[in-house]
Amino acid sequence: MVRDREPLTVGIVVNPIAGIGGPAGMKGSDGVAVQKQAVERGGLPRSALRMSGALRHLSDVGDSVRVICGPGSMGMDSCEQAGIAATALDMSIGAETIADDTRTATQQLLALGIDVLLFSGGDGTARDVLDVIPEDFPVLGVPAGVKMHSGVFAISPVAAGELLVRIVRGQVVSVTEGEVRDIDEASFRSGQVKTRFYGVMTVPDDLRYVQQVKTGGREDDSLVAIEIAASLSETIELDVIYLLGSGSTLLAIKHALGFEGTLLGVDVFRNGEVLALDASEQTLLSFQSKPCAIVVSFIAGQGHVFGRGNQQFSAQVIKAVGPQHIQIVGSKRKLATLDQRPLLVDTGDLLLDQKLAGLRRVTTGYEDAVLYRVSDRIEGHLGSE
Structure with a gap:
């Protein structure tokens, strides 16, 4: 590709x-x-x-x-x-x-x-x-x-x-x-x-x-996931509903927040309480009357943030939450698997993909973050595969 x-x-x-x-x-x-x-x-x-x-x-x-x-x-x-x-x-x-x-x-x-x-x-x-x-x-x-x-x-x-x-x-x-x-x-x-x-x-x-x-040597992804979890758990805001995505990094965050969580599903959390496990798109939309935030990682080697394996985060859900309330997490080693290629979004909504594209902050450790490109272009076509 x-x-x-x-x-x-x-x-x-x-x-x-x-x-x-x-x-x-x-x-x-x-x-x-x-x-x-x-x-x-x-x-x-x-x-x-x-x-x-x-x-x-x-x-x-x-x-x-x-x-x-x-x-x-x-x-x-x-x-x-x-x-x-x-x-x-x-x-x-x-x-x-x-x-x-x-x-x-x-x-x-x-x-x-x-x-x-x-x-x-x-x-x-x-x-x-x-x-x-x-x-x-x-x-x-x-x-x-x-x-x-x-x-x-x-x-x-x-x-x-x-x-x-x-x-x-x-x-x-x-x-x-x-x-x-x-x-x-x-x-x-x-x-x-x-x-x-x-x-x-x-x-x-x-x-x-x-x-x-120079000083850190090779990253241990399991330890980095714990660091990211610790960093985010300290910044959890009162009364904000968190839509926590899938994957091992997000699972570590769920554990840090005090619940088992699902590895491959989207879980919903607010004020120390689990509101939903393995939530569907419709379940996520049912929370949109309250302030919400999305925490999501990306696929190593491929780079997709949205549109692969987490379609519960539909264009409608993302627009309701707001692009400014999306936190992307992942280790620097995981970013390195992209070989400087950008992260990708493919929500099915071309205008939304364009809004999500650009330089984004990616949390990569405890109080540590990097700037990384997010693109809406694949094979030269907006939003296509």
């Missing part, structure tokens, strides 16, 4: 004035007055240049990536400098961009269905992105600001580009929650460092994955 891998769609946002205050000794670039003073002192923006340094690495992956970016100085200039083909957003920006421009560009990119967002700026830019992006959406910052206390930035533009290439190629990349923090610039200029926590974003964490491979 030949699987057609559609291009990964990367969204690009550049804050053109980020970092302009650094060379001018301004200890930040927030505010029009500070930016004007920085220019008077000879400060030059560097955000677009640093983004182009990251984007040059995409030339290694050719047609495997599609780029949508902000217009002009907010992204297209960087793409042109890097020699990367891109489509610019249809939005107007002034000669001097503002925080709302970053928010608007990010919102438009999300609406166009990007898989991952790459932004260039500093802590202030990270705050602007945080304002409008879902917490579980993968984001990576190219460091270009003066103040970069947030944990959402790559260590360099080169590192950001290399990490993006790994994601495009379908290699396993861990994810973590990166804190968004910003410093009070007025206090900073007077010699006081005061940072404030604003929230978290989901960021790729390549270094974490490499370290685990």
Whole structure:
């Protein structure tokens, strides 16, 4: 079976004035007055240049990536400098961009269905992105600001580009929650460092994955299943109905939750009580008046998440639960059996399959997760076998 891998769609946002205050000794670039003073002192923006340094690495992956970016100085200039083909957003920006421009560009990119967002700026830019992006959406910052206390930035533009290439190629990349923090610039200029926590974003964490491979040796799937079960059992939400899929990994989760469960069936659990064992599609639909979540694994070597052996999770059930309430679990060794091919969905509903496709978070151990591609394409045809 030949699987057609559609291009990964990367969204690009550049804050053109980020970092302009650094060379001018301004200890930040927030505010029009500070930016004007920085220019008077000879400060030059560097955000677009640093983004182009990251984007040059995409030339290694050719047609495997599609780029949508902000217009002009907010992204297209960087793409042109890097020699990367891109489509610019249809939005107007002034000669001097503002925080709302970053928010608007990010919102438009999300609406166009990007898989991952790459932004260039500093802590202030990270705050602007945080304002409008879902917490579980993968984001990576190219460091270009003066103040970069947030944990959402790559260590360099080169590192950001290399990490993006790994994601495009379908290699396993861990994810973590990166804190968004910003410093009070007025206090900073007077010699006081005061940072404030604003929230978290989901960021790729390549270094974490490499370290685990070096120190962990070969994975034991039975132990990993126990770790995944422990991680999920600690995050079970009160009053949420969990539809737990089939397979050995899910069986370990069921055991961790305190019940025997079925190996090949879908079981239903809420607040420490088993509501149904080996449930049918109609049984699952009967719970949809309450908040629900689906926990599911995938078939080793083949990659199907939905549509093979778990048809109880019909398109109607999945739409009722909502794609945002689906948790995928499985070991890194199990992902490795796919040889970098994407996970697959085949619900019989082409539009739903398209919504399920893209970069997804896969829980792979205790407080450990990776980003992995989910595709709706098999043999070059949407939803076909």
